[in-house]
Amino acid sequence: MNDEHMRWEPVAGVDSPCADISFSWRNGEFKVVLHFSHVRYSPIPDLELAFRSVAAVRYYDEFHGSIVGERIVAPPHCRSDRWSRWVYPMLRVNESTWLKTFSGLPGFDPRLPGELYEHYHFVSMNDLLEIVAMPNPVATWLRAQETGPPSGAMSAEMRRDARDLYRQDAGMRHFFDWAAAQDETPERTSVADLATSLGVDSGEASRIGSALNNLGFGQFVLTAQQGEIFWAASFRGIGRAATER
Numbered sequence: 343m344n345d346e347h348m349r350w351e352p353v354a355g356v357d358s359p360c361a362d363i364s365f366s367w368r369n370g371e372f373k374v375v376l377h378f379s380h381v382r383y384s385p386i387p388d389l390e391l392a393f394r395s396v397a398a399v400r401y402y403d404e405f406h407g408s409i410v411g412e413r414i415v416a417p418p419h420c421r422s423d424r425w426s427r428w429v430y431p432m433l434r435v436n437e438s439t440w441l442k443t444f445s446g447l448p449g450f451d452p453r454l455p456g457e458l459y460e461h462y463h464f465v466s467m468n469d470l471l472e473i474v475a476m477p478n479p480v481a482t483w484l485r486a487q488e489t490g491p492p493s494g495a496m497s498a499e500m501r502r503d504a505r506d507l508y509r510q511d512a513g514m515r516h517f518f519d520w521a522a523a524q525d526e527t528p529e530r531t532s533v534a535d536l537a538t539s540l541g542v543d544s545g546e547a548s549r550i551g552s553a554l555n556n557l558g559f560g561q562f563v564l565t566a567q568q569g570e571i572f573w574a575a576s577f578r579g580i581g582r583a584a585t586e587r
Contacts (some may be wrong), residue, residue: 359466
């Protein structure tokens with residue numbers, strides 16, 4: 343079977359989706375950072391993987407209906423009940439079609455001496471990264487201060503953009519006013535539930551969810567059944583960010 347995506351566990355204890363991926367390539371070392379801390383309620387910090395040799399890289403945005411990257415068939419999911427609907431973020435591709443395009447080169451031909459390159463596929467809520475690299479990267483858990491402020495922190499820019507939307511967009515103004523009056527915030531809200539709470543149709547609720555994702559107030563994810571928003575801040579905090587001067 344070609345392109346069989348298998349769970350890859352360079353470290354123990356990862357059973358959470360990843361929100362974002364960043365990477366850098368300096369002095370012959372390719373570093374991938376999986377930003378688990380950007381996921382609300384994720385129990386693990388960000389993880390850095392330092393690869394010593396990378397032959398090829400593919401990076402693209404993750405969004406519903408994307409045709410840029412090849413579809414992953416039957417990918418493994420996280421095991422815990424909380425995250426069981428999410429694809430496991432670190433995969434190794436067996437019988438990779440991409441690897442076969444390098445056939446005959448050193449490091450790709452099993453008939454030649456030396457270690458062989460592997461095809462790794464990293465999956466997050468917002469982006470996807472594939473690399474062809476030598477195995478056994480150095481894995482390092484990162485402290486919070488090494489990866490910047492948590493996603494729940496509201497910057498001055500986020501507040502400014504929220505206030506701009508409040509002035510310019512009647513639908514967003516309706517949401518912000520409703521949010522500011524709420525006492526409790528769930529972990530996530532479906533598009534259907536948001537539509538009911540606001541008294542709007544599902545299309546308008548999806549538009550609001552997408553705008554909140556762009557502002558950084560939550561992760562808007564489209565599933566096979568419906569869209570859901572995973573909140574990065576409280577309803578009251580989001581509403582006040584837009585309505586208070």
